Amino acid sequence: MATVRLSFSPAPVHVRTARLVGVAVARRAGVREDLLDEVRLAIGEACTRAVALHHQYGLADPVLVEMSDSGAYSVRVVDRAPIEAGLGLAALNADELANEALTDEALTTGVGFALLAGFVEDLQVRPVAEGVGTEVRMVWPVGR
Amino acid sequence: MELALATRTVGEHTVLEVGGEVDVYTAPRLRERLLELIDGGARRVVVDLGRVDFLDSTGLGVLVGALKRLRSAGGSFALVCDKEPLLKIFRITALDQVFPLHPTVDAAISADPTAPGA
Numbered sequence: 001m002a003t004v005r006l007s008f009s010p011a012p013v014h015v016r017t018a019r020l021v022g023v024a025v026a027r028r029a030g031v032r033e034d035l036l037d038e039v040r041l042a043i044g045e046a047c048t049r050a051v052a053l054h055h056q057y058g059l060a061d062p063v064l065v066e067m068s069d070s071g072a073y074s075v076r077v078v079d080r081a082p083i084e085a086g087l088g089l090a091a092l093n094a095d096e097l098a099n100e101a102l103t104d105e106a107l108t109t110g111v112g113f114a115l116l117a118g119f120v121e122d123l124q125v126r127p128v129a130e131g132v133g134t135e136v137r138m139v140w141p142v143g144r
Numbered sequence: 145m146e147l148a149l150a151t152r153t154v155g156e157h158t159v160l161e162v163g164g165e166v167d168v169y170t171a172p173r174l175r176e177r178l179l180e181l182i183d184g185g186a187r188r189v190v191v192d193l194g195r196v197d198f199l200d201s202t203g204l205g206v207l208v209g210a211l212k213r214l215r216s217a218g219g220s221f222a223l224v225c226d227k228e229p230l231l232k233i234f235r236i237t238a239l240d241q242v243f244p245l246h247p248t249v250d251a252a253i254s255a256d257p258t259a260p261g262a
Contacts, residue, residue, distance in 0.1 A: 013169045016167060041233070048201065115237060
């Protein structure tokens with residue numbers, strides 16, 4: 001059961017709101033202070049990815065963010081884009097990053113995934129259980 | 145905090161001071177400013193991230209775009225950053241191997257291989 005549920009129209013301006021809420025709930029849940037920067041960045045990247053996918057596919061549906069603090073702090077960011085788009089994620093190495101032929105979109109996607117994978121130990125990207133879309137699920141420990 | 149941008153000239157170098165949050169919403173403004181500078185003839189650009197308190201993949205993408213543009217124009221591009229949380233972002237993405245990163249503006253300018261006297 002989600003503690004806090006947030007859904008926002010897929011516009012870049014709302015990603016900051018999602019980050020702020022995500023960090024506030026994380027702090028309240030008892031996530032260690034020194035992890036909060038990473039929580040903020042990871043939630044931002046997951047939401048940015050969802051907004052980009054909705055934009056790419058011309059989807060007006062809202063992006064859903066669910067935060068739950070039962071046992072650990074878990075965050076689900078759900079998009080409604082076709083699965084083949086959502087799961088095509090890969091980090092890029094330094095040579096690929098500096099390659100002139102790489103598009104800005106591909107670069108940002110690759111860097112965004114590297115940040116998610118680098119900052120979230122417990123990360124899953126998978127199809128949603130019902131309907132079209134993918135969910136990025138991130139879990140952080142709650143310190144006592 | 146919103147994005148803050150300020151430009152100054154140090155000898156042959158154009159220094160762009162960036163403050164606040166660089167994310168998917170504000171990064172287009174950073175891109176526009178960098179393009180204005182480059183289109184206006186700036187060839188040695190230093191971006192000072194000293195007052196940045198948030199930087200995401202979109203912001204990093206804009207910085208890589210400026211680096212590539214300047215390199216293909218025979219110019220130079222360097223970043224100033226000494227905050228550990230931001231440096232960690234560069235390491236995790238392997239972008240620390242792409243950008244010249246310096247702790248101060250002076251260090252960035254004196255390390256520029258394209259600068260006169262270098």
